[in-house]
Structure formats: structure tokens, C-alpha cells
Amino acid sequence: MSASHLLDTCVYCQPIRRHPLESVMRWMDAIGDRHMAISVICEVEILFGINRLHGGQLRHVYECLLKDRFPILTIDQRVAVTAAEIKFKRESRGQPMAPFDLLIAATAKTHRLILATLNAKHFAGIEGLAVEDWSVFSRMAQ
Numbered sequence: 001m002s003a004s005h006l007l008d009t010c011v012y013c014q015p016i017r018r019h020p021l022e023s024v025m026r027w028m029d030a031i032g033d034r035h036m037a038i039s040v041i042c043e044v045e046i047l048f049g050i051n052r053l054h055g056g057q058l059r060h061v062y063e064c065l066l067k068d069r070f071p072i073l074t075i076d077q078r079v080a081v082t083a084a085e086i087k088f089k090r091e092s093r094g095q096p097m098a099p100f101d102l103l104i105a106a107t108a109k110t111h112r113l114i115l116a117t118l119n120a121k122h123f124a125g126i127e128g129l130a131v132e133d134w135s136v137f138s139r140m141a142q
Contacts, residue, residue: 003037003071006108008117009045009100011134012038015065016046016058026137027116036116037071039107041100073107082106086126095125105129 014020015028028036046066050059073079083106090097097105101122108115109129117123120133 002034003111003113004035005031005037005116005132006073006104006111006113007036007038007042007070008104008115008119009042010118011116012042012066012070013046013049016061021118021135023137024118024134027132027134030137031116033069037073037111037113039104040072040074041103041107043072045100073111075103075107079103079106079110082110089127090125093125098122 011024011027014024046062049055050062055062075083083102086106086109087097087102090102101119105115105123105126107113109126114130114132115123116132116134118133118135120131123129123131
């Protein structure tokens, strides 16, 4: 796998939003699809959202723009070990983490990928995790 970035759900969903953030779309163009991956958790969250909205049209847009676009990384033993370490360290500091964010962070850290998000504060303080805030496009991405 040649991926350098793991997309958080808030980034992954942008191409199917009615008004996608320009900064995210510019990041995606600059990085290129072959350098991005997602966690299976992101796929769960997207599909849940489509089901919750009874999104026939949204499902069609998903199938055209996102389905099978990026490799999906699963939760395996290595990710589980990393997640347990992150959870322990965060909770011992009184900084619990949402379960899905924890698993996405652990996936990125385990695979040594940069986590692309719009919610950098959710992942602050995780040792060894590189995070990029895609709410603003940086020329450094080019």
C-alpha cells in the first residue's frame, strides 16, 4: 500500500456532501487518491448515515463517488493493541476519547499514516500520531 494519509470520516464524506469544503477537495486533489486510505470505521459511519437518512439519492452518489475509491483498513490485533494503549494513556490523563475516534486514530498510528481530519483537537496529545487539519488548504500539500 502506498498510502500516506488516513481520512477521518468528516473528510471522507466531503465528496458526497451537497456543499463540500473547498479546502478538503483541494487537499484530495493535491494528495491523490492512491495515497489515501480509510478505516473500516469510516465506512461504517458513512453507511449508517445513508441508512439513517433513507438516502436513495445519497446512496447513489456514494456508490458513484466513494464506494471502493480508497483502500479500507480493518481493525486487527495490531490496531487493537494500539487502541488499548491510546485509551489507557488518555483516560489516565482524564481525557477519554469517543470509541470511533479512538479506533480511527489507532488505525492511523499503527499504519504510520497521517490522519487527515477537520477535528484535530479530537486527536490532540496522541504520541506518535501525525495529524493534518484539512479545514484549511496548505500549499505544503503540493
